[in-house]
Amino acid sequence: MSTTVVRAACPHDCPDTCAMRVTVTDGVAVKVQGDPDHPPTHGALCTKVSRYPERTYHAERVLHPLRRVGPKGRGQFERVSWDAALGEIATRLQTIAGRGPGAAQAILPYSYAGTMGLLQGESMDRRFFHKLGASQLDRTICSSAGGDALAATYGAKVGMHLAHYAESRLIVIWGSNSIASNLHFWTFAQAAKRAGAKLICIDPRKTETADKCHQHIGLLPGTDGALALGLMHELIVNDWLDHDYIEDHTEGWPKLRERALQWPPERAAEVCGITADEVRNLARDYGTTQPAAIRLNYGMQRVRGGGNAVRLIAILPCLIGAWRHRAGGLLLSASGWFKPAVDSAALQRPDLMPTPRPRVINMSTIGDELLREASPAFGPKVEALIVYNSNPVAVAPESTKVVRGFAREDLFTVVLEHFMTDTADLADIVLPATTQLEHLDLHTSYGHTYALINEAAIAPLGEAKQNTQIFRELAACMGFTDACFADSDEALARIAFKRDVSFDALREHGWVKLPIADARFANGGFATPSGKCVIDSPVHGVPDHVPNYESPSSAPELAQRFPLAMISPPARNFLNSSFVNVKSLRDIEGEPLVEIHEADARARGIVTGQQVRVFNDRGTHVCKAVLSPRARPGVVNGLGVWWRKLGPNGTNVNELTHQRLTDIGRAPAFYDCLVDVQPADASAS
Numbered sequence: 001m002s003t004t005v006v007r008a009a010c011p012h013d014c015p016d017t018c019a020m021r022v023t024v025t026d027g028v029a030v031k032v033q034g035d036p037d038h039p040p041t042h043g044a045l046c047t048k049v050s051r052y053p054e055r056t057y058h059a060e061r062v063l064h065p066l067r068r069v070g071p072k073g074r075g076q077f078e079r080v081s082w083d084a085a086l087g088e089i090a091t092r093l094q095t096i097a098g099r100g101p102g103a104a105q106a107i108l109p110y111s112y113a114g115t116m117g118l119l120q121g122e123s124m125d126r127r128f129f130h131k132l133g134a135s136q137l138d139r140t141i142c143s144s145a146g147g148d149a150l151a152a153t154y155g156a157k158v159g160m161h162l163a164h165y166a167e168s169r170l171i172v173i174w175g176s177n178s179i180a181s182n183l184h185f186w187t188f189a190q191a192a193k194r195a196g197a198k199l200i201c202i203d204p205r206k207t208e209t210a211d212k213c214h215q216h217i218g219l220l221p222g223t224d225g226a227l228a229l230g231l232m233h234e235l236i237v238n239d240w241l242d243h244d245y246i247e248d249h250t251e252g253w254p255k256l257r258e259r260a261l262q263w264p265p266e267r268a269a270e271v272c273g274i275t276a277d278e279v280r281n282l283a284r285d286y287g288t289t290q291p292a293a294i295r296l297n298y299g300m301q302r303v304r305g306g307g308n309a310v311r312l313i314a315i316l317p318c319l320i321g322a323w324r325h326r327a328g329g330l331l332l333s334a335s336g337w338f339k340p341a342v343d344s345a346a347l348q349r350p351d352l353m354p355t356p357r358p359r360v361i362n363m364s365t366i367g368d369e370l371l372r373e374a375s376p377a378f379g380p381k382v383e384a385l386i387v388y389n390s391n392p393v394a395v396a397p398e399s400t401k402v403v404r405g406f407a408r409e410d411l412f413t414v415v416l417e418h419f420m421t422d423t424a425d426l427a428d429i430v431l432p433a434t435t436q437l438e439h440l441d442l443h444t445s446y447g448h449t450y451a452l453i454n455e456a457a458i459a460p461l462g463e464a465k466q467n468t469q470i471f472r473e474l475a476a477c478m479g480f481t482d483a484c485f486a487d488s489d490e491a492l493a494r495i496a497f498k499r500d501v502s503f504d505a506l507r508e509h510g511w512v513k514l515p516i517a518d519a520r521f522a523n524g525g526f527a528t529p530s531g532k533c534v535i536d537s538p539v540h541g542v543p544d545h546v547p548n549y550e551s552p553s554s555a556p557e558l559a560q561r562f563p564l565a566m567i568s569p570p571a572r573n574f575l576n577s578s579f580v581n582v583k584s585l586r587d588i589e590g591e592p593l594v595e596i597h598e599a600d601a602r603a604r605g606i607v608t609g610q611q612v613r614v615f616n617d618r619g620t621h622v623c624k625a626v627l628s629p630r631a632r633p634g635v636v637n638g639l640g641v642w643w644r645k646l647g648p649n650g651t652n653v654n655e656l657t658h659q660r661l662t663d664i665g666r667a668p669a670f671y672d673c674l675v676d677v678q679p680a681d682a683s684a685s
C-alpha cells in the first residue's frame with residue numbers, strides 16, 4: 001500500500017480559496033483536508049468540500065462522451081468515442097464559421113466559475129474561442145455590479161487583508177452570510193469578537209451569521225443605498241467625520257454631502273423598513289469606534305441599485321478615516337490585488353481574435369439572447385453554444401426563457417461537465433471533464449491575497465479530460481496550427497504569473513502571499529487616476545439610492561398583485577448549483593423551500609411544511625414552506641440553487657427571477673423580485 005499527500009486548492013467560486021491536502025492511497029483519493037499551514041485555511045474545510053471525494057467518485061459522474069439520441073431535453077444519450085464527439089463538434093463549428101467573415105459569432109462560449117482555476121477556467125478555452133472568432137461572453141452573473149462599482153470608487157477590486165479583521169473593534173457584516181459562504185472570514189471575526197469587538201449584521205434574512213452577531217439589522221432587499229445615505233447624514237450632523245482624510249484622499253464629497261443631508265434617519269428607516277433608531281445607533285457605532293471594518297459581500301448587489309449601493313458603502317470608510325488602521329476599511333473583493341501579477345494576455349491570447357472584434361453577449365440575459373433572431377443590430381442568431389464550468393439552465397435568471405432557448409431544435413449545444421446537470425440534459429453532446437483532484441491548476445482568490453497551486457492527485461477517471469485538453473484537441477480538429485495550442489498544462493502554469501509569484505515557489509510551498517502593505521490606504525494611494533477615492537465619478541456621477549425594479553414604490557400595481565419580495569441566497573451546503581447531487585449534503589438541505597414569516601403565512605393559510613406555489617407573471621415554483629424567524633415580514637427566502645429536475649414541479653427559484661440588469665456592471669438582479677405564495681392545492685389567484 002502506498003500513501004502520498006498531495007498539495008491542492010479548492011476550485012470553487014468562494015472567497016476563501018482554501019489550501020487542501022489530498023491523501024492518496026494506491027491511486028485513490030481517500031481524504032481531503034484543510035492545510036493547517038495556510039493562514040486563511042488554518043486546517044479547516046467547509047462541510048461541502050470535505051466531501052469532495054464523494055463528489056469525484058460519485059456513481060453518476062459522466063465518464064465518457066455522450067451524444068443525444070432522443071428528443072432534446074429528454075435526457076436520452078448514447079456513448080460515443082472521443083474521436084466521434086470531437087469530429088462532430090468540429091464539423092458543426094466549421095460549417096458555421098465557414099459561411100464568411102464574422103459568421104463564427106453565431107458560436108457562443110458560456111462559462112463561469114465552476115472552477116476558478118487559471119488553467120481549467122480561463123486559458124486554452126479562451127485561446128480557442130478567440131482564434132475561432134466566436135462571440136465574446138460578458139461574464140456578469142455574479143459580481144460585476146459590485147465589482148465595477150468598487151473599481152469606480154477605489155480604482156480596483158481591492159480591500160482589507162483578511163487576517164486584520166481579527167484586530168477590528170467593530171465589524172459590520174453587510175450582505176454576507178459569512179458562516180455559510182465565507183467561513184474562513186468568520187474565524188477572524190470570531191477572534192475579534194472574543195477580544196471585545198462588536199459585530200453587526202445587515203441582511204434581510206436573519207441568517208446563522210446574524211444569530212452570532214451582537215445585532216441584526218433586517219432591512220428590506222435593495223435598500224442598502226438608503227441606509228448608507230442615512231448613516232452619512234448622521235456622520236455629518238454629529239461631526240463624526242475625519243475631515244483631513246476626506247480632504248486629502250477623496251474627490252467629490254461636497255456633492256454627496258449635500259445629498260446625504262436629504263436623508264435623515266427617519267427617511268432612511270422608512271425606505272429600509274427598519275426603525276430610525278437602528279439607523280442612528282448604527283451610525284453612532286460606526287462613527288465612534290476605531291478600527292471599524294466592513295465585510296461587504298455580493299449578496300447586497302443583486303438588485304437594480306446594487307452598483308450605487310456598493311459605491312455608497314465603499315465611501316463610508318473614507319469618511320471616518322477607517323483606512324488609517326490596518327484593521328479598518330472594507331473588503332468586498334481582493335481579486336484586484338492579483339491583477340498586476342497574472343499574465344492573462346499570455347494565458348488567454350486575446351490577440352488571436354479577428355478584427356473587428358466579435359460582438360459581446362451578456363451571460364445574464366442568456367434566455368433572451370438564445371431566443372433572439374438575426375438582425376443588423378444583434379448579428380447572427382446563436383446557433384452553437386459550448387458550455388463549461390457553469391450550469392446556466394439552473395442558475396441564470398428567468399428560467400422559462402432560458403429553457404426555451406436551450407430547447408431550440410436548431411441550436412447545437414456542447415456541455416463539458418462532471419454530471420448530468422439541468423444544462424447537460426439539454427445538450428447535443430456531453431464531454432466528460434476532470435475534477436480538481438484530476439488536474440493541475442493555479443488559483444488566485446477574491447477573499448485573501450495568496451496564490452495557490454493544485455497538483456493533480458489522481459489520474460483522470462474513466463475517459464474524462466481536462467478542459468484544457470479538450471480545447472487543445474478541438475483546436476487540432478479545427479486545423480488551428482498556432483504553436484500556443486500545443487502548450488501543456490505545465491507550460492501554461494509556468495507563464496500564468498508575470499511577477500510576484502513563481503511556479504517553482506508554488507510547487508515548493510503550495511502557496512505564495514502577494515506583497516501588499518498593511519494599512520495600504522492609510523495615506524490614500526487608491527488605484528484611481530488621482531490616487532483618491534472617487535465620490536463623483538465621471539462615468540456614474542454621485543451615487544444615490546436606486547430603488548428596486550420590483551418594489552411598492554417603483555411598481556405599485558405589481559406590488560399589489562405580488563406583495564412579497566423574494567431573495568434567493570445560497571444554501572449553506574450547496575455551492576450555487578454544485579453539490580446538489582451529493583446525497584450526504586442534499587440530505588442536510590432536505591428539499592427546495594421558502595422561508596416565510598409567520599404573519600405572511602397566516603394571512604395565506606399556510607402552515608409549516610406545506611407545499612406551496614411561489615409565483616409571479618414569469619412562472620410558478622412549487623416547494624415547501626417553512627415558517628421561520630429567519631424571514632422578515634414581507635420577504636420570503638428561497639434558498640438556492642437547486643437543480644430544476646429535483647423540484648416538485650421541475651423548477652427552481654430562477655423560474656421567478658427576471659433578466660433586467662443592475663445600474664452598474666450589467667449584472668442580474670436576482671434579489672429584486674416580487675412574488676406571492678399560496679398553498680399548492682389552491683387555485684391560481
Ligand SMILES: Nc1nc2c(c(=O)[nH]1)N[C@H]1C(S)=C(S)[C@@H](COP(=O)(O)OP(=O)(O)OC[C@H]3O[C@@H](n4cnc5c(=O)[nH]c(N)nc54)[C@H](O)[C@@H]3O)O[C@H]1N2
Nearest residue numbers: 175176177181205221222297298299300569570572575576
Ligand atoms: N455555502 C456556500 N458558499 C458560497 C456560495 C454558495 O452558493 N454556498 N456561493 C459563492 C459565491 S458564487 C459567491 S458570489 C459568494 C458570495 O455570495 P453571496 O451571494 O454574497 O453569499 P452570501 O454571503 O451567502 O449571501 C449574501 C447575503 O445577502 C443577503 N441579502 C440578500 N439581499 C440583500 C440586500 O438587498 N441587502 C443586504 N444587505 N443583504 C442582502 C442574503 O440574505 C444573504 O444572507 O459566496 C460563495 N460562497
Ligand SMILES: Nc1nc2c(c(=O)[nH]1)N[C@H]1C(S)=C(S)[C@@H](COP(=O)(O)OP(=O)(O)OC[C@H]3O[C@@H](n4cnc5c(=O)[nH]c(N)nc54)[C@H](O)[C@@H]3O)O[C@H]1N2
Nearest residue numbers: 112113114115142389390391395416417433568576577578
Ligand atoms: N436565484 C439565484 N440564482 C443565482 C444565484 C443566487 O444567489 N440566486 N447566485 C448566482 C451566482 S453568485 C453565481 S456565481 C452563479 C453561479 O453559477 P455557475 O457558475 O453555473 O455555478 P454552479 O452552479 O456551481 O455550476 C458550475 C458547474 O461547473 C461544473 N464544473 C466544475 N468544475 C469543472 C471543471 O473543471 N470542468 C468542467 N467542464 N466543469 C466543471 C460543475 O460540475 C457545475 O455543474 O449563479 C447565480 N445564480
Ligand SMILES: [Mo]
Nearest residue numbers: 013141142143
Ligand atoms: Mo457568485
